[in-house]
Amino acid sequence: xxxxxxxxxxxxxxxxxxxxxxxxxxxxxxxxxxxxxxxxxxxxxxxxxxxxxxxxxxxxxxxxxxxxxxxxxxxxxxxxxxxxxxxxxxxxxxxxxxxxxxxxxxxxxxxxxxxxxxxxxxxxxxxxxxxxxxxxxxxxxxxxxxxxxxxxxxxxxxxxxxxxxxxxxxxxxxxxxxxxxxxxxxxxxxxxxxxxxxxxxxxxxxxxxxxxxxxxxxxxxxxxxxxxxxxxxxxxxxxxxxxxxxxxxxxxxxxxxxxxxxxxxxxxxxxxxxxxxxxxxxxxxxxxxxxxxxxxxxxxxxxxxxxxxxxxxxxxxxxxxxxxxxxxxxxxxxxxxxxxxxxxxxxxxxxxxxxxxxxxxxxxxxxxxxxxxxxxxxxxxxxxxxxxxxxxxxxxxxxxxxxxxxxxxxxxxxxxxxxxxxxxxxxxxxxxxxxxxxxxxxxxxxxxxxxxxxxxxxxxxxxxxxxxxxxxxxxxxxxxxxxxxxxxxxxxxxxxxxxxxxxxxxxxxxxxxxxxxxxxxxxxxxxxxxxxxxxxxxxxxxxxxxxxxxxxxxxxxxxxxxxxx
Numbered sequence: 001x002x003x004x005x006x007x008x009x010x011x012x013x014x015x016x017x018x019x020x021x022x023x024x025x026x027x028x029x030x031x032x033x034x035x036x037x038x039x040x041x042x043x044x045x046x047x048x049x050x051x052x053x054x055x056x057x058x059x060x061x062x063x064x065x066x067x068x069x070x071x072x073x074x075x076x077x078x079x080x081x082x083x084x085x086x087x088x089x090x091x092x093x094x095x096x097x098x099x100x101x102x103x104x105x106x107x108x109x110x111x112x113x114x115x116x117x118x119x120x121x122x123x124x125x126x127x128x129x130x131x132x133x134x135x136x137x138x139x140x141x142x143x144x145x146x147x148x149x150x151x152x153x154x155x156x157x158x159x160x161x162x163x164x165x166x167x168x169x170x171x172x173x174x175x176x177x178x179x180x181x182x183x184x185x186x187x188x189x190x191x192x193x194x195x196x197x198x199x200x201x202x203x204x205x206x207x208x209x210x211x212x213x214x215x216x217x218x219x220x221x222x223x224x225x226x227x228x229x230x231x232x233x234x235x236x237x238x239x240x241x242x243x244x245x246x247x248x249x250x251x252x253x254x255x256x257x258x259x260x261x262x263x264x265x266x267x268x269x270x271x272x273x274x275x276x277x278x279x280x281x282x283x284x285x286x287x288x289x290x291x292x293x294x295x296x297x298x299x300x301x302x303x304x305x306x307x308x309x310x311x312x313x314x315x316x317x318x319x320x321x322x323x324x325x326x327x328x329x330x331x332x333x334x335x336x337x338x339x340x341x342x343x344x345x346x347x348x349x350x351x352x353x354x355x356x357x358x359x360x361x362x363x364x365x366x367x368x369x370x371x372x373x374x375x376x377x378x379x380x381x382x383x384x385x386x387x388x389x390x391x392x393x394x395x396x397x398x399x400x401x402x403x404x405x406x407x408x409x410x411x412x413x414x415x416x417x418x419x420x421x422x423x424x425x426x427x428x429x430x431x432x433x434x435x436x437x438x439x440x441x442x443x444x445x446x447x448x449x450x451x452x453x454x455x456x457x458x459x460x461x462x463x464x465x466x467x468x469x470x471x472x473x474x475x476x477x478x479x480x481x482x483x484x485x486x487x488x489x490x491x492x493x494x495x496x497x498x499x500x501x502x503x504x505x506x507x508x509x510x511x512x513x514x515x516x517x518x519x520x521x522x523x524x525x526x527x528x529x530x531x532x533x534x535x536x537x538x539x540x541x542x543x544x545x546x547x548x549x550x551x552x553x554x555x556x557x558x559x560x561x562x563x564x565x
Contacts (some may be wrong), residue, residue: 001141005026005031006361008135008145011152012039012114014346015330015353018076019149022114022357025079032112033135033143035119035404040103042153043096046286048176049197053230054345056094058086061490061499069393073226073347074099076106077354082450084111093232101375123148124298131324147360150312151329151353155293158310159286160189163511167263171198171287177484181205184282191217191248194289196233203236209247210279211236216250222449224442224467225345234417247415258285258500292332301326311335316423317359318352327360338421341401351394352404355418366416366428371405373413378530381413381525383494389469389485390497391457394418398469400441408434430477436531437472443487454487455508458521461486471522475530483525486517491517 007023009016012034023030034041047053057071065081072093074085083106089098107114119138127136135143157172159165169175171194181202188199191213202209217237218228226262231247239246251267254276258264262280269275291310294302303320304313311332313321318327332342342348355369362368373384388395394402395418403421406431407414419428419437429435443465445452452465461468461484468488473481485493492498495511507514 002144003141004144005029006146007031007132007149008033008143008147008150009149009152009329010120011330012112012116013042013151013153013330014040014076014099014103015332015349016149016151017106017112018350018353019329019357019561020114021076021078021106021110021455021529022354022361024112024224024360028111028358029364031143032114033118033120033137034114034116037116038100038104039107039114040100042429043100043103046086046097047194048171048174049201051232052094052096053101053193053232053346056085056089057091058090061501063499064391066391067491068394069347070396073345073397074102074345075350076103077350079112095520120296121298122298122500124325131512133325147325147327149327149329149356152292154310155295156291157286158289162255162256167256167258168284168286171195171285174198174285176201178205181283181483183207185262185280186210187212187279187281187284188261188287189213189253189284190287190289191215191229191288192289193227193229193233195230195288196236197269198234198285198287200233203239203246208551209236210247210249211247212251212253212265212267214250214252216532217248224345224449225339226337226342232530247500259294288458291293300369306335307309307338311338316420316426316428317364327356329356332378333400336420337398337401341399342397343401344466344497348397348401351398351418351464354394354416355402355420366419369416369419371415373415374411376408376411378523378526382519383528384415385469385471385522386494386518387496388438389440389493390491395438395440396467396491400439402439404438405437406428406438407432408436418419424474424477425475429474433475435474437474439472440467441470456486458486458517461521471525481525481529483522485522488518 006029007030009019009030009032012032016032018030019037020030045514052072055071056074058075060068060071062068072085083441085102088102089095110267117164120135121138122136124134129144131150132144132146135145157170175371176198184206186202186206186209188195188211191211195211199209199211220226220228220230236246240248249267249270251269254266254268256263256265259280262282263284264283264285265279265413267277267279292305292312301323304322305311305327306313311334312328314328314335315321318328330342330349333349337343343352357370388404401421402418405416422436445465464484464487466487471483490501495514498510502510505508507517
């Protein structure tokens with residue numbers, strides 16, 4: 001039997017459900033194909049220890065549900081915030097079983113069109129499919145999709161090309177019972193969260209635990225990237241530095257072979273002039289992560305990949321770079337912010353997925369992300385920007401990755417919410433004379449992240465290290481001005497966002513502080529950017545000449561030229 005749908009989503013995990021929610025709300029023709037009997041089955045197995053590293057902070061100082069999504073990394077987005085994960089768990093590090101229950105509850109509550117027990121055998125593009133796809137199921141049925149959204153996750157483990165790697169155990173099915181580690185010498189291949197998860201389980205029982213990979217450990221609290229190693233897994237680092245036989249080896253693993261009734265690993269150290277060593281272990285466990293599985297796609301439409309095949313290569317709006325109408329959602333969207341922002345987590349990719357659905361429902365155009373601010377006056381514009389900074393969770397979670405875009409028209413602004421920031425540098429809106437972008441970003445720092453020197457005044461906000469908003473002015477794709485809002489520990493940038501937790505700062509009542517350090521500097525920046533003088537000054541600073549061949553429309557260097565150029 002053959003059926004047809006405008007949108008087909010592969011996978012009823014968190015990303016698939018999030019996409020289905022927005023397509024369902026829009027009344028779109030879609031279905032979700034799930035090979036298992038329920039939604040969220042990934043979390044019935046992973047992580048192996050069952051403790052998630054996605055935060056679930058159920059008590060905060062804020063009342064606004066939009067703000068509280070900054071601290072809730074598991075809830076899916078809804079229009080009315082009516083289905084929080086907090087109803088399923090109150091633990092800061094929740095159990096994965098609770099997330100699996102939550103995802104099934106979400107699918108049921110919103111009556112999403114999910115076809116369970118529908119396993120995909122192959123995806124192809126025969127001649128009669130046009131730019132769409134023919135999805136062949138193992139049952140023999142066929143489904144035609146005009147647009148395909150792959151939200152099925154990585155698909156298979158990444159296996160390093162090391163001689164003897166077949167002698168190892170894999171994270172995906174390793175026995176992690178305490179008795180299996182009792183008195184054993186254990187080597188864990190990898191230094192990511194899954195590797196530390198297994199090492200921490202072994203730590204209480206093994207005679208020694210080593211971890212091996214060419215790169216040094218990267219800790220999330222140092223890098224500010226939530227995908228780096230998290231604090232709840234890292235007891236081994238104490239036991240290493242305080243000489244309890246355990247260790248993290250920065251090395252290349254050259255080979256693995258049998259040695260009597262054990263396993264021999266040959267390593268070459270990257271920080272020791274290439275010194276080689278032969279080490280003997282009782283168990284070697286591979287925890288090197290996962291990679292995107294392209295085997296479902298017929299040869300002519302195999303999507304290109306990046307990072308050694310780990311992830312699909314995509315446009316800024318998560319479409320395959322080589323296969324038209326093939327889109328990705330969920331953890332597969334992290335290629336463009338790999339190890340930088342939060343697209344590896346529900347708390348990040350839920351926003352990517354919302355933007356993707358707006359884009360698709362807008363006929364693959366950003367108009368689906370557009371709203372209108374019906375004024376061009378400075379004060380209401382500044383108020384709206386500060387309101388977004390105080391309450392928005394998408395830009396906060398997807399720092400430096402998603403952005404709001406404001407385009408000046410005669411008597412209003414076109415305001416595009418949560419657009420991939422990289423799209424600007426790849427041609428989006430390059431014909432616009434007056435464009436503002438709004439992002440949240442971390443600043444640069446050197447040395448100990450716990451001893452950052454702060455400069456708490458608006459005039460030095462560009463030195464901010466903590467996550468903070470940045471407003472940028474573009475003209476015909478060129479960045480010509482930038483304004484940093486002074487960082488704030490609570491993420492509050494005007495008196496309207498205060499919750500009574502701060503009474504004064506910098507010798508001023510908190511309301512006055514926000515006016516002086518946030519509101520007035522922002523209004524001054526917007527006022528300066530009303531005229532073309534800022535562009536004139538930019539050209540002079542760049543070349544000493546306003547006759548720039550890229551754009552000769554500087555209103556003859558008139559300092560009174562309006563924003564209309």
